Amino acid sequence: MSDELEAVGLTAEERHMISRVRNEAGSGLVMFELAYLVPSLVLFALALIHRSPAAFVCGLGIVVTFRVWYARQQARSTVVLRNAVEKLCDALRRRAA
Secondary structure, eight states: OHHHHHHHTOOHHHHHHHHHHHHOOSHHHHHHHHHHHHHHHHHHHHHHHHTOHHHHHHHHHHHHHHHHHHHHHHHHHHHHHHHHHHHHHHHHHHHHO
């Protein structure tokens, strides 16, 4: 499959993105989400139990930081994936013609 993708003119980054999309089981996403949600929930619980605004702000800061980072990564990945799909569609049109 990699040779076929290379023949279409996809960059290494685009081939990697297609490979990720085709093989992703979603387990990486679950671990990513748990890595920041669990500590945030602990901080929110501490904020409620000890009436600590600082713990609440820290927990909220963690959630906002990770969500903003994830949104930026998705935006970058979308551009790469869109370019790869456009190249694949062009290759299919050329093949059909």
